[in-house]
Amino acid sequence: MRAASSWLHRHTTARLLALLSLPVLWVVVAYLGALGAMLVAAFWTTNDFTGAVEHRLTLSNFRTLVEQPVYRRVALRSLGVAALVTAVDTLIALPMAYYMAKVASPRARRLLVVAILTPLWASYLVKAYAWRVMLANGGVVDWLLQPFGTHGPGFGLIATIITLSYLWLPFMVLPLFAGLERIPDALLEASADQGARAARTFRSIVLPLLFPALVAGSIFTFSLSLGDYITVKIVGGTSQLVSNVIYDNITTGGNLPFAAAAAFFPILVMVGYLVGVRRTGALEEL
Amino acid sequence: MIALAGAGLLVLSACAGGSGGSKSNNAAPSLPKIPMASSVGAGEGELDLVNWAGYAEDGTNDKTVDWVHPFEKETGCKVNSKIGNTSDEMVTLMKSGQYDGVSASGDATLRLVYGGLVAPVNTSLVPNYATIQDFLKNRSWNSVSNQMYGIPHGWGANLLMYNTKTVSPAPTSWSVVFDANSPYKGKVTAYDSPIYIADAALYLMRHQPDLKITNPYALDTKQLDAAVQLLKTQRTLVGEYWADYTKEVQGFESGNSVLGTTWQVIANLVTSDKKGPVAAIVPSEGVTGWSDTWMVAAHAKHPNCMYKWMNWITSPTVNAQVAEWFGEAPAQKLACDHTADKAFCTTYHAADKAYSDAIYYWTTPTTHCLDGRGNICTDYATWTQDWTAVKG
Structure with missing residues (x-):
């Protein structure tokens, strides 16, 4: 035992290898390997009749994706939904996080953090179905809007955006809260002393300092929305998003290669998003 | 990273050339050789099914509707039922190789047969097959060259x-x-x-x-x-x-x-x-409709239990129960004597070949x-x- 430990002490490289080999193995084989296998499958095809995967290289899946206008529409719709969910969450989370970080007493702050985190303990499906019931014909939303002479949006894209915004809100509030907490109160007071109004302080002091946190939150809400296919099935009416195309091609079409090809779209979008974010330097400050 | 992926795409497109869009030939695919059971031994204690909703009821949906527990009691085969919502989902589930059998509709059966996912069925090992409606035997969606690939269960309309x-x-x-x-x-x-x-x-x-x-x-x-x-x-x-x-x-x-x-x-x-x-x-x-067939997986882990199940589900009393619960015509002739509603088989035209022939049954295009x-x-x-x- 002692000999082994002293041997490891002398051989630093061996020590490092022994320490890292298992996690590295997991990342490379299980994580990247699975992703790689899926992406390679995108260049295969299936037998027309039995649906069995045929291992010969072809670009026909990508050709279909590019040439059929329906996939372009679905892709744009998915981007729009993800962007709107991010926007809605930002608008709701900013004042909430500001109140929690700067206004509320320490005791109230703890309670609010708990309140934000609690919904994360409930199952995704329970929350989505709760919204299905609320948005249904004659449901709570209809009932609330009735006095104003209008009714709820019913099932569709708007319902999808509402539900997704609800589901991912904590992922936006928490980074913003953490970001705001790190901004010293003295800065805000100094700004006020110089005669800046609240709006000006927000624009010139808070927003630039908060930007990395905003980016972190948007990565969560944007990527989670782009990858979601269940909410839209539950409250989306007849709509479909890019992840539904992927899901339907696996379960309904039994066309794994085409599904893998369709999966390139969200992956490329997220890689692009992260590269863009890196350019702004927001990632370094996280 | 992106440049690399792009280069990869280029190489692949060069390899693929123009062959990408061409369809494979139209000749009928060859029939995979899957051995047929020659005897049914003791149950393996477990049975994994892919089935339509309502085909394997164990009393959870309605306390009075339960033919799974009596089966388990009689054969010792514990039933695990996985509901397939569409035929496509059923084919996908069967591809996973984790199931012993499936209640397949006509738009799934041939895909399962030619995909080598199901085995031919030795109908002599299923005594209740003898009294299945004749117009359901050796049909294009449940047999190939007069070899049955399953036991007819029931049929109905959308x-x-x-x-x-x-x-x-x-x-x-x-x-x-x-x-x-x-x-x-x-x-x-x-x-x-x-x-x-x-x-x-x-x-x-x-x-x-x-x-x-x-x-x-x-x-x-x-x-x-x-x-x-x-x-x-x-x-x-x-x-x-x-x-x-x-x-x-x-x-x-x-x-x-x-x-x-x-x-x-x-x-x-x-x-x-x-x-x-x-x-x-x-x-x-x-209307369009479906005609369902219980099929045995090609590599079933519990084939004996599956044969016992196929005989159980097409027995007169159970087939009558399923048919009444699901609302379909039973495949078993004798089931009509066991329905709670005595007019049931008349309502569903269970013995009416002409009516059955007028339905456009799900078939794989x-x-x-x-x-x-x-x-x-x-x-x-x-x-x-x-x-x-x-x-x-």
């Missing part, structure tokens, strides 16, 4: 369900779900599967005879385009599609849907929940036309892509 309170006058035609001027815009529901294209084709068969559709599963490009166009019109009327039967039940109970295609079992569930008066009818254009016009038809892969296009 009906038009409507809420009798809000839909008036009572519909007699599918036009209420297809016509652009339908007064029920936004309240229509439709089945979320490419096979639903056949329902549109059946409607066109009656309303646009100049298209010359003779079989809703044998559509050339022009006929398929017309059906897809009709479904795109229908999409403007549809509130939501259903693939999961509980979604349709809930849609009708909340009033989000008031009419659309259904199975009798769904109408029964809405009625038994007492949440909305519904009726399910056969419209004047006729292939490039080789089912109506014998040659190799000019559209296959299921095309239908799947078009169905995505319908949903937009």
Whole structure:
């Protein structure tokens, strides 16, 4: 035992290898390997009749994706939904996080953090179905809007955006809260002393300092929305998003290669998003 | 990283050349050689099934509806049932190799047979097969060259369900779900599967005879385009599609849907929940339908239990129970003597060969036309892509 430990002490490289080999193995084989296998499958095809995967290289899946206008529409719709969910969450989370970080007493702050985190303990499906019931014909939303002479949006894209915004809100509030907490109160007071109004302080002091946190939150809400296919099935009416195309091609079409090809779209979008974010330097400050 | 991926794409496109779009040949695929059971031994203690909702009831949905527990008691085979919502899902589940058997409809059976996923069935090992309705034996969707690939279970139609309170006058035609001027815009529901294209084709068969559709599963490009166009019109009327039967039940109970295609079992569930008066009818254009077959997986881990199950589910009493619960015609002749409702088999035309022949049963569309016009038809892969296009 002692000999082994002293041997490891002398051989630093061996020590490092022994320490890292298992996690590295997991990342490379299980994580990247699975992703790689899926992406390679995108260049295969299936037998027309039995649906069995045929291992010969072809670009026909990508050709279909590019040439059929329906996939372009679905892709744009998915981007729009993800962007709107991010926007809605930002608008709701900013004042909430500001109140929690700067206004509320320490005791109230703890309670609010708990309140934000609690919904994360409930199952995704329970929350989505709760919204299905609320948005249904004659449901709570209809009932609330009735006095104003209008009714709820019913099932569709708007319902999808509402539900997704609800589901991912904590992922936006928490980074913003953490970001705001790190901004010293003295800065805000100094700004006020110089005669800046609240709006000006927000624009010139808070927003630039908060930007990395905003980016972190948007990565969560944007990527989670782009990858979601269940909410839209539950409250989306007849709509479909890019992840539904992927899901339907696996379960309904039994066309794994085409599904893998369709999966390139969200992956490329997220890689692009992260590269863009890196350019702004927001990632370094996280 | 991106540059690398891009370079990879270029190399691959060079390799693929022009061959990417070409279809594989049209000759009938060869039949995989899967051995057939020669005897049924003791049960293995467990049975993993893929089945339609309502086919393996153990009393959880309705305390009085339970034929799984008696089976477990008699054979010692514990039943694990996995519900497949669509035929496509069933084929995918069977590909996983984790199941012993499946209750496959006609649009899945041949895909399972030619995919080498199911084994031929030795009907002499299933005593109840002898008294199955003769017009269900050796049919194109459950056999190949007179070798049965399963035991017929039951058959029925895809009906038009409507809420009798809000839909008036009572519909007699599918036009209420297809016509652009339908007064029920936004309240229509439709089945979320490419096979639903056949329902549109059946409607066109009656309303646009100049298209010359003779079989809703044998559509050339022009006929398929017309059906897809009709479904795109229908999409403007549809509130939501259903693939999961509980979604349709809930849609009708909340009033989000008031009419659309259904199975009798769904109408029964809405009625038994007492949440909305519904009726399910056969419209004047006729209906598509299903004829289900229990099949044994090619590499079943519990083949003995599966053979015992096939004999159990087609026994007169159990087949009668399933048929009444699901709302379908039982495949077993003798089941008609055991139904609680004595008129049941008459209502469902269980012994009526002519009625059965008039239903357009789910069949896998292939490039080789089912109506014998040659190799000019559209296959299921095309239908799947078009169905995505319908949903937009």
